[in-house]
Amino acid sequence: xxxxxxxxxxxxxxxxxxxxxxxxxxxxxxxxxxxxxxxxxxxxxxxxxxxxxxxxxxxxxxxxxxxxxxxxxxxxxxxxxxxxxxxxxxxxxxxxxxxxxxxxxxxxxxxxxxxxxxxxxxxxxxxxxxxxxxxxxxxxxxxxxxxxxxxxxxxxxxxxxxxxxxxxxxxxxxxxxxxxxxxxxxxxxxxxxxxxxxxxxxxxxxxxxxxxxxxxxxxxxxxxxxxxxxxxxxxxxxxxxxxxxxxxxxxxxxxxxxxxxxxxxxxxxxxxxxxxxxxxxxxxxxxxxxxxxxxxxxxxxxxxxxxxxxxxxxxxxxx
Amino acid sequence: xxxxxxxxxxxxxxxxxxxxxxxxxxxxxxxxxxxxxxxxxxxxxxxxxxxxxxxxxxxxxxxxxxxxxxxxxxxxxxxxxxxxxxxxxxxxxxxxxxxxxxxxxxxxxxxxxxxxxxxxxxxxxxxxxxxxxxxxxxxxxxxxxxxxxxxxxxxxxxxxxxxxxxxxxxxxxxxxxxxxxxxxxxxxxxxxxxxxxxxxxxxxxxxxxxxxxxxxxxxxxxxxxxxxxxxxxxxxxxxxxxxxxxxxxxxxxxxxxxxxxxxxxxxxxxxxxxxxxxxxxxxxxxxxxxxxxxxxxxxxxxxxxxxxxxxxxxxxxxxxxxxxxxxxxxxxxxxxxxxxxxxxxxxxxxxxxxxxxxxxxxxxxxxxxxxxxxxxxxxxxxxxxxxxxxxxxxxxxxxxxxxxxxxxxxxxxxxxxxxxxxxxxxxxxxxxxxxxxxxxxxxxxxxxxxxxxxxxxxxxxxxxxxxxxxxxxxxxxxxxxxxxxxxxxxxxxxxxxxxxxxxxxxxxxxxxxxxxxxxxxxxxxxxxxxxxxxxxxxxxxxxxxxxxxxxxxxxxx
Numbered sequence: 001x002x003x004x005x006x007x008x009x010x011x012x013x014x015x016x017x018x019x020x021x022x023x024x025x026x027x028x029x030x031x032x033x034x035x036x037x038x039x040x041x042x043x044x045x046x047x048x049x050x051x052x053x054x055x056x057x058x059x060x061x062x063x064x065x066x067x068x069x070x071x072x073x074x075x076x077x078x079x080x081x082x083x084x085x086x087x088x089x090x091x092x093x094x095x096x097x098x099x100x101x102x103x104x105x106x107x108x109x110x111x112x113x114x115x116x117x118x119x120x121x122x123x124x125x126x127x128x129x130x131x132x133x134x135x136x137x138x139x140x141x142x143x144x145x146x147x148x149x150x151x152x153x154x155x156x157x158x159x160x161x162x163x164x165x166x167x168x169x170x171x172x173x174x175x176x177x178x179x180x181x182x183x184x185x186x187x188x189x190x191x192x193x194x195x196x197x198x199x200x201x202x203x204x205x206x207x208x209x210x211x212x213x214x215x216x217x218x219x220x221x222x223x224x225x226x227x228x229x230x231x232x233x234x235x236x237x238x239x240x241x242x243x244x245x246x247x248x249x250x251x252x253x254x255x256x257x258x259x260x261x262x263x264x265x266x267x268x269x270x271x272x273x274x275x276x277x278x279x280x281x282x283x284x285x286x287x288x289x290x291x292x293x294x295x296x297x298x299x300x301x302x303x304x305x306x307x308x309x310x311x312x313x314x315x316x317x318x319x
Numbered sequence: 320x321x322x323x324x325x326x327x328x329x330x331x332x333x334x335x336x337x338x339x340x341x342x343x344x345x346x347x348x349x350x351x352x353x354x355x356x357x358x359x360x361x362x363x364x365x366x367x368x369x370x371x372x373x374x375x376x377x378x379x380x381x382x383x384x385x386x387x388x389x390x391x392x393x394x395x396x397x398x399x400x401x402x403x404x405x406x407x408x409x410x411x412x413x414x415x416x417x418x419x420x421x422x423x424x425x426x427x428x429x430x431x432x433x434x435x436x437x438x439x440x441x442x443x444x445x446x447x448x449x450x451x452x453x454x455x456x457x458x459x460x461x462x463x464x465x466x467x468x469x470x471x472x473x474x475x476x477x478x479x480x481x482x483x484x485x486x487x488x489x490x491x492x493x494x495x496x497x498x499x500x501x502x503x504x505x506x507x508x509x510x511x512x513x514x515x516x517x518x519x520x521x522x523x524x525x526x527x528x529x530x531x532x533x534x535x536x537x538x539x540x541x542x543x544x545x546x547x548x549x550x551x552x553x554x555x556x557x558x559x560x561x562x563x564x565x566x567x568x569x570x571x572x573x574x575x576x577x578x579x580x581x582x583x584x585x586x587x588x589x590x591x592x593x594x595x596x597x598x599x600x601x602x603x604x605x606x607x608x609x610x611x612x613x614x615x616x617x618x619x620x621x622x623x624x625x626x627x628x629x630x631x632x633x634x635x636x637x638x639x640x641x642x643x644x645x646x647x648x649x650x651x652x653x654x655x656x657x658x659x660x661x662x663x664x665x666x667x668x669x670x671x672x673x674x675x676x677x678x679x680x681x682x683x684x685x686x687x688x689x690x691x692x693x694x695x696x697x698x699x700x701x702x703x704x705x706x707x708x709x710x711x712x713x714x715x716x717x718x719x720x721x722x723x724x725x726x727x728x729x730x731x732x733x734x735x736x737x738x739x740x741x742x743x744x745x746x747x748x749x750x751x752x753x754x755x756x757x758x759x760x761x762x763x764x765x766x767x768x769x770x771x772x773x774x775x776x777x778x779x780x781x782x783x784x785x786x787x788x789x790x791x792x793x794x795x796x797x798x799x800x801x802x803x804x805x806x807x808x809x810x811x812x813x814x815x816x817x818x819x820x821x822x823x824x825x826x827x828x829x830x831x832x833x834x835x836x837x838x839x840x841x842x843x844x845x846x847x848x849x850x851x852x853x854x855x856x857x858x859x860x861x862x863x864x865x866x867x868x869x870x871x872x873x874x875x876x
Contacts, residue, residue: 034756041473058794060476063468096389097471097528106545162583170591178588179577180544267579267588269545277386282756 003310007303014299021295022085022288026078029284036094036282037064068094081288090292091285093278100289103274108293110180111270114262115255117190122197123248129198130205130244135232137210145202152199161192161265178267189266193259197251204247208240215239241312249305253298374570377875379857381596382585386546386578390539391531392510393465396473398775399598401510403576405863406569406870407550408513408533411439411458412504413560416864417622417676417777418821420504423560424453424514424534428507434499437507441490445558447516448538455492459484460517462494474511501819505778534558536569536871543575550574550870563871570859570874586852589614595857595875600850605663608852615857619849619866620674623775624782625667626733628722628842629800630769636718637768641700643839646720646737646769648696649744651688655736656845663850667843669832670787674846677779677828682843685836693744704745711745719747723767726752733844734771763797770800775847777865779828783812787835801840808834 041061065071069080084091090100126149133145168188169177175187212218213236221231260272271290278286309316383399392404411425425439445453465472466481480500485493496503506512519532529548530539536559540551552569559566577594579585582601586608588594600608600616609616636642652666665673669682694704694711702711702718711718720741724734729752741748753761762770776782785791789809791799808831815827835841853860859872 032756033760034754035759038759039756057476057479059479060473063475064471064473067468067471095387097394098525103545110544165584165587169593170587173591176593177591178579178584178593179547265581265584267546267577267581267584269547273386273580274545 003307007307010299010303010306014296014303017299018292018295019082022082022292023078025288025291026081026284027074029282029287030074030077034282036284037061037068037070039282040064040095081285085292090289093286094283095278095281096283096286100285103286104271104289104293107269107271107274110268111256111259111263111272114186114189114193114259114268114270115252117186118193118197118255118259119248119252121190121194122201122251125194125198126201127205127244129202131209131232131237133202133206134209134213137206142206146206149199149202149206152195153203154199155196157192157196158261158265160195161188161262164188164192165265180268189262189268192262193255197255200247200251201244205240205244208243209236212236212240238312242309245308245312246305249301249308253294253301256294256297374859374874375568375572377571378573378575379571379595379873379875380575380577380593382577382579382588382594382598384578384580384582384585384599386580388542388545388548388578389528390548391528392513393461393474393515393531394470394472394528396511402598402867403537403550403574403870404531404533405510405535405867406537406574407531407535407539408510409445409535409558409560410510410513411441411507413562414505414508414777414864415562417779418819418824420508421560421562423508424558425507428504430501430503434501434503435496436493437496437500437503438487438491438493439507441492442558443490445534446555447519447534448532448553449516449519451516451518453514453516453534454489455486456489457514457517458492458494459486460520461512461515464515464520465512477506477511499817501817502780537571537574540573546578548576550576559871563869565872569871571870574870589852589854592854596851596853598849598851600852602661602663604852605850606661613855615853615855617851617853617860619851619862620665620672621775621847621849621866622672622675622777622779623847624670624773624786625672625846626771626773626844627667627670628724628734628737628769628844629772629786630840630842631765631767631800631802632838632840633802634765634768637720639700640839641696642718645693645696645700645744646741646746647686647836647839647842648689648693649746650686650737650740650842652843652845654688654740655733658736659731659733660845664848665846667845669843670835670841671779671782671828671832672846675779675782676777677825679829679832681829682832682836686839688740690744697745709745710747717747718745719749720768721749721751721766722769723751723753723758723761724769724771725758726754728752728771734769737769737842737844759797762800765802769842772798772800773847774798775849779824780812780815783828783831784816787831788812803835803838803840 038061041064069077072080081091088101092099093103096103129145129149133142136142165177165188168174175184176182177185177188179185213232218231218236221235256271259270260276262268263270263273264276271293275287275290277283278290383402385397385399387395387397387400389395389397390400390404392401392408410423412420412428413423414420424445425441427440428438430437439458441453441455441458447453462478462481462484464470465474466478468475480496480498482495482497485495487493494503513533516532520527523530523532529542532538536553536556537550538553539548541549543549551573552571554568556568557566579588582599582604585594585597586600586604589597605616608614630637630643630646632638632643637646652668656662656664656666668685669679671678697711697718702713705712708717722734722738725732728734729750734750738748738750758770761767772786774782774785786798787803787808788799789804791797792802792804811827811831815824818824849866856876858874858876861869861872863869
């Protein structure tokens with residue numbers, strides 16, 4: 001089986017994964033305690049108590065249930081969702097009264113931009129630091145880089161975000177930190193997410209490169225008198241990248257769903273904060289849509305990693 | 320071994336390029352549907368042009384701590400959104416104080432003797448943000464739209480008895496109700512029932528929820544992103560209510576609203592100068608901001624129920640009056656206020672807060688903490704203290720109660736202290752903190768002795784009708800969590816809903832408070848006090864009786 005068939009098979013599995021995820025999420029939402037109509041009518045939110053002159057009666061409650069299709073049996077609700085989703089219609093948000101697609105459209109680009117920039121920063125910083133540490137193995141520069149990498153991995157993003165806001169936003173006032181709008185708005189969120197990722201990538205790059213540098217073919221290359229730069233960058237680094245690419249791919253999938261804390265702390269729009277708000281509000285269609293999207297993102301990022309394997313190491317064959 | 324083909328590299332490159340393009344496309348903004356009015360050069364006398372009023376032209380950035388992007392006030396009810404929409408929508412009448420109404424878009428009004436017909440006489444010089452004239456048809460359209468189940472308005476229940484509108488002429492409209500509606504001016508003064516432009520609703524369709532069109536001093540101009548929208552002043556505005564003291568457009572050129580849930584980000588943004596006004600200041604930041612130069616903290620004593628803990632009268636052992644009274648004497652709301660809220664709120668005293676119209680001062684000293692009295696009441700009720708367990712018992716059974724509340728409340732909130740105080744007098748107290756969905760279900764299933772409730776509103780009738788009428792035990796919002804089905808309470812509430820006589824209303828509300836507390840239906844834990852903060856650049860800030868700012872007169876120094 002060639003690469004093309006392998007991709008087709010993976011895509012087919014991806015569809016099945018998306019179907020499975022959608023069913024599980026649909027089920028969980030309906031089994032979990034709490035009534036979306038009640039939540040909507042009371043306007044209850046985390047940290048806030050019901051407020052305002054919100055009058056409602058049994059008739060309004062029933063009308064809203066009917067309007068949202070919640071009066072129908074579970075299997076009817078799910079099949080309705082599925083048939084619409086297959087046609088690209090993810091339904092209407094219970095709360096926002098807009099299509100789920102339009103909500104995702106408004107939020108997704110901000111998350112993708114944050115994830116791509118963070119990943120690029122993490123990869124650039126991480127791979128550079130990892131290569132330097134591997135080249136200067138067991139010397140002070142290696143120790144320094146690895147201490148920094150472990151620190152990057154260990155610091156939780158919400159804490160890092162608050163420190164960055166305090167230092168660079170409030171005290172030094174170098175960068176704006178609320179919302180989006182200019183490239184300056186991206187600096188602190190990208191640094192927050194990028195540092196953690198860079199730590200992981202640096203450690204992996206170093207260990208992988210150190211291992212490859214000990215291989216026989218590297219020793220042969222050196223014996224032939226190839227310059228060190230050529231040995232490292234031309235022969236060793238490419239082979240050392242296989243596990244690193246895997247991690248980068250997985251991180252991208254995780255970032256798409258994991259930017260929620262950074263989006264919340266920096267007051268940014270994004271798919272993570274959209275999901276959290278939807279879950280709090282029991283806004284079933286939005287939760288369903290976002291989870292489906294996250295599942296597809298994971299499947300696709302894994303697929304890209306698999307394809308990149310073949311490009312990096314021609315010996316790899318999918319069967 | 321199979322060699323990679325060229326096409327695999329192309330696939331990767333294409334995917335990465337697409338990803339990058341999608342990511343940078345995030346800079347695109349949704350187009351503003353409502354065009355700002357064209358700025359025409361004002362034809363003013365020369366001497367006025369020379370005198371530039373420095374109050375005009377500022378740009379203010381404010382926050383709301385709840386993320387809700389639906390703005391149409393006739394459909395949604397989110398309080399933090401309405402604090403801004405109140406300046407986008409003018410109402411038929413304005414409420415200066417509870418039950419005190421003054422002209423707005425209606426210059427005058429009257430009603431039939433039985434309160435089933437309300438007639439409004441409208442201004443003839445008002446236009447909507449889109450240039451459409453405001454008239455009787457738009458009032459009729461607004462009420463028809465809210466009442467129509469197809470609209471799905473969360474306000475529909477408030478005008479459940481609305482029958483139809485009668486357009487008498489262009490500027491006179493009569494609203495008909497199937498039942499007497501003596502409290503209709505409360506409804507008419509709410510931004511939820513502010514007149515809408517029929518043409519805008521039709522033309523904007525689904526987008527009307529994002530760009531609602533009213534007649535207020537600000538219009539919804541632009542959504543910068545999914546969490547930020549911009550209100551721009553309506554240059555034609557010239558029909559401000561008299562009490563605002565002037566006419567003409569608002570001082571601020573733009574009022575940008577950012578939705579920021581994270582407390583520290585709002586406070587940090589204010590300190591860094593990115594924000595000028597923040598809502599819902601967290602307790603830990605109130606004193607530091609008060610002491611910091613350049614900022615002002617605004618305190619709102621909230622009318623409404625405050626935070627109280629309803630005692631379930633249908634579940635043992637709190638079905639006993641003496642047990643309930645013993646709990647009230649065991650608890651000190653002063654200590655709760657000092658320990659839980661650092662003295663930044665007011666201690667609870669009764670079923671409505673001291674800032675609510677109709678509050679009875681007789682509540683002030685009704686239940687002051689007295690542990691001996693609490694124990695004596697339990698003994699009177701047949702309980703005996705067991706020295707070995709430290710709890711009261713009756714018929715071999717320990718006196719035990721269950722508090723079901725929020726997770727935050729159970730960990731350092733009012734209920735945790737109530738638990739400690741009840742335990743101190745010998746009442747075994749179990750405390751369960753859960754998410755709202757879970758406890759709402761437990762309340763509905765009657766699985767608790769003590770619950771939690773809080774509602775902010777200036778409408779005293781609404782508090783009693785929502786939280787104490789028997790119809791709210793099993794139906795409606797199930798907010799009668801004391802589960803009191805008392806004909807005396809129902810009769811008083813229903814009478815309050817039928818009359819407008821202020822003196823009689825006061826008598827009713829006082830009697831309700833006395834009756835509720837004498838029967839120990841509730842532990843009044845604390846009064847809710849809200850805190851907002853602003854930079855000292857913000858001038859002319861004032862709020863109405865619902866604590867909604869009049870952004871019209873705000874300007875930037």
